[in-house]
Amino acid sequence: KRNMLIVRSFTILLLSCIAFKLACCFSSSISSLKALPLVGHLEFEDVHPASKDFGNRYQLLPLAVLHPKSVSDVASVIRHIWMMGPHSQLTVAARGRGHSLQGQAQTRNGIVIRMESLQHQKLKVHGVGAPAPFVDVSGGELWINILHETLKYGLAPKSWTDYLHLTVGGTLSNAGISGQAFRHGPQISNVHQLEVVTGKGEILNCSERQNSDLFHGVLGGLGQFGIITRARIALEPAPTMLYVNNGQVKWMRVLYLDFAAFARDQERLISSDDDKFDYIEGFVIINRTGLLDSWRLSFTPEDPIEASQFKSDGRNLYCLEVAKYFNNEDKKDVMNQEVKKSLFELSYISSTLFSTEVTYEEFLDRVHVSEMKLRSKGQWEVPHPWLNLLVPRSRVNEFAKGVFGNILTDTSNGPVIVYPVNKSKWDNRSSAVTPEEEEIFYLVAILTSAVPGSTGLDGVDQIVKRNQRILEFSEAAGLGLKQYLPHYTTRHEWRSHFGPKWDDFVRRKSRYDPFAMLAPGQRIFDKAS
Numbered sequence: 001k002r003n004m005l006i007v008r009s010f011t012i013l014l015l016s017c018i019a020f021k022l023a024c025c026f027s028s029s030i031s032s033l034k035a036l037p038l039v040g041h042l043e044f045e046d047v048h049p050a051s052k053d054f055g056n057r058y059q060l061l062p063l064a065v066l067h068p069k070s071v072s073d074v075a076s077v078i079r080h081i082w083m084m085g086p087h088s089q090l091t092v093a094a095r096g097r098g099h100s101l102q103g104q105a106q107t108r109n110g111i112v113i114r115m116e117s118l119q120h121q122k123l124k125v126h127g128v129g130a131p132a133p134f135v136d137v138s139g140g141e142l143w144i145n146i147l148h149e150t151l152k153y154g155l156a157p158k159s160w161t162d163y164l165h166l167t168v169g170g171t172l173s174n175a176g177i178s179g180q181a182f183r184h185g186p187q188i189s190n191v192h193q194l195e196v197v198t199g200k201g202e203i204l205n206c207s208e209r210q211n212s213d214l215f216h217g218v219l220g221g222l223g224q225f226g227i228i229t230r231a232r233i234a235l236e237p238a239p240t241m242l243y244v245n246n247g248q249v250k251w252m253r254v255l256y257l258d259f260a261a262f263a264r265d266q267e268r269l270i271s272s273d274d275d276k277f278d279y280i281e282g283f284v285i286i287n288r289t290g291l292l293d294s295w296r297l298s299f300t301p302e303d304p305i306e307a308s309q310f311k312s313d314g315r316n317l318y319c320l321e322v323a324k325y326f327n328n329e330d331k332k333d334v335m336n337q338e339v340k341k342s343l344f345e346l347s348y349i350s351s352t353l354f355s356t357e358v359t360y361e362e363f364l365d366r367v368h369v370s371e372m373k374l375r376s377k378g379q380w381e382v383p384h385p386w387l388n389l390l391v392p393r394s395r396v397n398e399f400a401k402g403v404f405g406n407i408l409t410d411t412s413n414g415p416v417i418v419y420p421v422n423k424s425k426w427d428n429r430s431s432a433v434t435p436e437e438e439e440i441f442y443l444v445a446i447l448t449s450a451v452p453g454s455t456g457l458d459g460v461d462q463i464v465k466r467n468q469r470i471l472e473f474s475e476a477a478g479l480g481l482k483q484y485l486p487h488y489t490t491r492h493e494w495r496s497h498f499g500p501k502w503d504d505f506v507r508r509k510s511r512y513d514p515f516a517m518l519a520p521g522q523r524i525f526d527k528a529s
């Protein structure tokens with residue numbers, strides 16, 4: 001008993017010493033940080049907004065939030081922490097829009113850098129009228145702002161995400177994929193140059209030719225090697241023709257009952273050499289009463305009578321979604337004929353062709369419309385236990401059978417997006433991870449929203465369990481898939497995620513961020529001490 005008492009007292013003493021040491025550390029960190037000359041400022045009080053993200057499941061409270069006004073603010077803070085040496089416990093998380101799912105843009109007791117504060121730096125469009133135009137933007141810029149600015153010059157970025165209220169630095173740290181990726185590759189394949197602040201506080205420009213190791217490492221690098229403060233992004237002419245209803249985009253949806261037929265057509269379209277469509281995606285409708293109507297809201301059936309007679313009899317449906325952009329020089333009738341011809345070659349259920357015409361801006365910003373609706377119903381800021389996977393083409397039918405046919409029996413709380421992309425459009429030198437070997441792989445995004453507080457099937461715990469079942473099923477079947485926007489908790493899992501890229505990933509970490517100060521919320525490396 002006496003020994004136990006001694007051990008207990010000793011433990012309490014030890015913990016108090018640690019707590020005291022930490023308190024001293026933090027208070028000396030705070031005063032030294034406060035003394036830094038900055039153009040922007042460090043906020044120590046109002047830090048709660050930086051402790052949340054879109055996933056709404058993880059919460060880490062930072063010590064301070066940096067609101068930088070220039071790249072030198074970012075560099076000064078990082079250099080300051082670097083100079084404190086490996087024993088400083090401070091870490092740094094760049095926060096774009098905070099649309100991560102599991103705290104990837106958070107840090108406990110560290111510094112969050114609010115990248116959007118850099119937005120005031122002007123977007124500069126170059127090469128208008130030249131063959132390869134581009135735009136220089138801040139790493140905290142939102143893609144929607146880039147769209148608005150570049151459209152003034154009749155130009156637009158080539159590659160997108162489905163949702164544009166995300167930052168350049170946030171999507172370039174992952175990949176940035178949407179229905180244009182089959183032609184142009186992900187956003188990380190459409191960047192010419194970056195300005196990066198490394199974990200030592202150096203400001204470096206990098207590109208294919210200059211500091212190329214850093215350039216390739218940062219793209220898809222999950223924020224591990226540096227903070228992207230500027231990016232040079234490739235542009236192309238934006239569609240210009242005002243179509244029937246003042247739109248420049250013809251947007252179409254058709255249905256399949258058979259997954260294999262749906263996937264075959266998607267693959268055929270993305271592999272075609274002629275530019276049949278400019279955007280190719282798809283989604284799964286796990287059939288439920290009433291849902292069949294909501295997926296085609298604001299779309300018009302080609303043949304209303306036939307469409308109204310179509311019954312799915314409770315089976316899953318697979319919806320192919322394509323879009324065609326129109327330009328002034330295109331002849332409207334000819335283009336319409338071509339679209340019809342391209343559709344004719346597909347094997348969808350003939351009565352299920354629905355279409356609409358929208359402006360290019362409306363088309364690209366389409367998810368924002370859903371966001372506004374969900375916000376108005378209080379359903380945007382709920383937990384989002386999303387699962388994003390990259391599935392090799394050769395195993396996608398097996399995946400669909402096991403997952404859409406068995407595990408996902410009720411997906412009323414969010415879309416399930418499925419579309420293929422071509423690996424050859426991805427630069428294998430980047431840090432982004434894709435399934436090995438095969439030329440085509442599928443993005444499968446299971447974007448379920450949870451009902452807050454529910455302990456039922458629509459509650460966060462049950463959805464997380466269901467996601468786990470999907471991963472276990474895929475693992476057991478040896479499907480060779482990879483997570484997109486990956487989340488792992490052990491070094492072993494990260495090593496196997498990166499596969500042959502792991503050694504380079506570790507080498508770059510020790511070269512550009514040796515104290516493992518950056519992006520701790522990814523939980524790949526422990527802070528050096």
Ligand code: FAD
Pocket residue numbers: 054093094095096097098099100101104105106115139140160161162163166167168169170171173174175176177178222223224226227228229367485519521522
């Ligand atoms: P954050 O969540 O703030 O940050 C993400 C990670 O990047 C963190 O680790 C952070 O530290 C790091 N980071 C942020 N900024 C920088 C920087 N400047 N330099 C270095 N590291 C940085 N993704 C797709 O590919 N395609 C889609 O269609 C798509 N649709 C989406 C739709 C919605 C509604 C949502 C919420 C997300 C979607 N995503 C999509 C995922 C999205 O691309 C990622 O979540 C992305 O990280 C979000 O960007 P963010 O600006 O919010 O980054």
